[in-house]
Amino acid sequence: MKDKLPLILMIVAGFFGLTDRFLPHPVAEGFNQYLRDTLLRIISAFALILGLGNLILRHVNKIQHKGDGWRHSYTLLISFFAASVIGLFGGVSGELWFPTRIGNFQFDITTIYFQMLIPLGATMFSMLAFYMASAAYRSFRARSWLAVLLLGAAFVVMLGQVPLGHQIWSGIPEVSQWIMEVPNTAAKRGIELGITLGILATFLKILTGIERSWMGGGK
Amino acid sequence: MKWERLIHIDRRVIFLMMALAIIIPLLFPIHMPMGVQRVTQDLFDKIDSIDGEEQCLMISTDYTPQTEPENQPMTMALLRHGFARGVPVLLNALYVEGAPLLAQAIDSVMVEFNRHATSHADSIIYGRDVVFLGWQPPPIVPILGMGEGIGNIYPEDYYGNRTDSLEVMQWIEDYDEVGIVVAITGLAAPLWYVQFAQTKYGVAVGAGCTAVCAPDFYPYCGSGQLSGMMAGMKGAAEYEELVHKTYNTRGRRKATEGMAAQSAAHILIMVLVIIGNIAYFATRRQS
Numbered sequence: 113m114k115d116k117l118p119l120i121l122m123i124v125a126g127f128f129g130l131t132d133r134f135l136p137h138p139v140a141e142g143f144n145q146y147l148r149d150t151l152l153r154i155i156s157a158f159a160l161i162l163g164l165g166n167l168i169l170r171h172v173n174k175i176q177h178k179g180d181g182w183r184h185s186y187t188l189l190i191s192f193f194a195a196s197v198i199g200l201f202g203g204v205s206g207e208l209w210f211p212t213r214i215g216n217f218q219f220d221i222t223t224i225y226f227q228m229l230i231p232l233g234a235t236m237f238s239m240l241a242f243y244m245a246s247a248a249y250r251s252f253r254a255r256s257w258l259a260v261l262l263l264g265a266a267f268v269v270m271l272g273q274v275p276l277g278h279q280i281w282s283g284i285p286e287v288s289q290w291i292m293e294v295p296n297t298a299a300k301r302g303i304e305l306g307i308t309l310g311i312l313a314t315f316l317k318i319l320t321g322i323e324r325s326w327m328g329g330g331k
Numbered sequence: 332m333k334w335e336r337l338i339h340i341d342r343r344v345i346f347l348m349m350a351l352a353i354i355i356p357l358l359f360p361i362h363m364p365m366g367v368q369r370v371t372q373d374l375f376d377k378i379d380s381i382d383g384e385e386q387c388l389m390i391s392t393d394y395t396p397q398t399e400p401e402n403q404p405m406t407m408a409l410l411r412h413g414f415a416r417g418v419p420v421l422l423n424a425l426y427v428e429g430a431p432l433l434a435q436a437i438d439s440v441m442v443e444f445n446r447h448a449t450s451h452a453d454s455i456i457y458g459r460d461v462v463f464l465g466w467q468p469p470p471i472v473p474i475l476g477m478g479e480g481i482g483n484i485y486p487e488d489y490y491g492n493r494t495d496s497l498e499v500m501q502w503i504e505d506y507d508e509v510g511i512v513v514a515i516t517g518l519a520a521p522l523w524y525v526q527f528a529q530t531k532y533g534v535a536v537g538a539g540c541t542a543v544c545a546p547d548f549y550p551y552c553g554s555g556q557l558s559g560m561m562a563g564m565k566g567a568a569e570y571e572e573l574v575h576k577t578y579n580t581r582g583r584r585k586a587t588e589g590m591a592a593q594s595a596a597h598i599l600i601m602v603l604v605i606i607g608n609i610a611y612f613a614t615r616r617q618s
Binding site for chain 1: 342346348364395396397399546553563591593596603
């Protein structure tokens with residue numbers, strides 16, 4: 113029963129998810145809508161709890177066993193609990209009973225979001241530019257004709273993505289657009305068709321119960 | 332030996348050069364005229380053809396603070412376009428992290444328009460001209476559910492108002508009253524709208540994406556499944572300029588301001604790659 117119940121649930125849900133696309137019958141559509149709008153939300157809530165629980169356990173474990181970078185786990189746990197307490201008991205803008213202001217210093221969730229999360233997030237993402245520049249300098253070598261071709265295409269697309277390219281020669285953005293629309297599209301379509309066929313095959317194997325590794329145990 | 336040293340240059344020197352290449356143009360901005368890519372023009376034309384009496388513009392986002400500098404100007408340019416044309420704008424966030432950014436964009440563009448409004452009709456009024464539906468998880472639920480009823484999925488808006496009490500929601504029921512959904516993304520939201528909402532309900536879909544995501548979406552522009560796209564900050568800058576030139580809108584055009592810095596950064600990377608290659612071949616010849 114431990115194996116069969118999840119399998120039956122998955123087959124029923126998968127079957128209705130599939131029929132909704134091919135069978136526009138009110139019963140199939142209604143059931144599918146119920147699965148999506150009600151059950152999926154409940155499962156998502158459980159998944160969130162499971163995810164957070166897993167995150168906490170993982171980092172607590174790391175601290176206990178002094179794993180790689182265990183000190184950073186303290187940052188995560190302290191930030192997590194501080195934000196949770198402030199958000200749950202202080203409200204989004206400090207409207208609940210938990211104090212979120214000391215004098216002029218505000219630390220409600222909205223302030224944390226705009227004053228910390230946005231700058232930190234933008235900083236993390238913008239650091240890519242620095243690493244990319246360093247990596248490109250060290251490893252982007254024209255060792256073969258294919259590499260020269262790749263380098264040439266990269267230069268044209270990079271120039272096409274900035275106004276300077278248009279000023280150097282008005283045809284650069286058009287050549288860049290052509291690279292994106294023709295060779296890039298051809299390659300992407302090939303890759304996506306392959307991925308889709310793989311997804312379809314995996315889906316059918318799961319739906320028919322052949323593939324059961326998702327239940328754990330590697331069966 | 333000289334070339335060898337050049338190859339193994341300290342990476343902090345490269346970081347410093349990159350920082351200067353970005354900071355100097357931001358501190359001393361210069362306006363750089365630019366062309367408009369076809370995909371950006373297509374998106375602009377599609378939104379420009381919406382009849383505001385019968386359909387609205389929907390902006391759906393899945394971006395988070397990480398991609399805010401690239402994605403937020405797109406949202407603001409679309410809001411300006413909708414407001415300038417008198418097309419009602421509906422917004423929703425597919426992930427919770429992006430919701431406050433949308434609220435900020437709406438506030439900012441509303442202030443921009445209302446500062447110069449001379450009458451009630453000219454003003455941008457929440458509930459009549461714009462509605463922020465908020466966030467409903469997981470993304471598949473609103474994407475498919477809005478085809479059966481926007482009010483069912485969003486009984487309350489972001490600010491806690493009943494959506495059925497808002498003026499514009501009296502006639503906007505589902506995707507039939509949506510001229511186009513423009514999904515602004517750092518991930519794959521336009522594809523979800525194409526795969527689920529467009530195939531089932533036939534709604535037109537456009538995209539606004541970070542430059543790294545753009546190659547994924549070009550095949551969908553070619554097939555017509557995406558009506559148009561803003562690709563990266565350059566796409567956002569092109570759209571800002573199109574809206575500004577056509578409707579003489581006010582307000583900061585942040586993507587356009589960032590173009591000089593982006594140009595400098597791209598040129599620097601290209602120069603570094605060329606120097607790196609020269610040094611590499613010179614050392615190889617010596618050895």
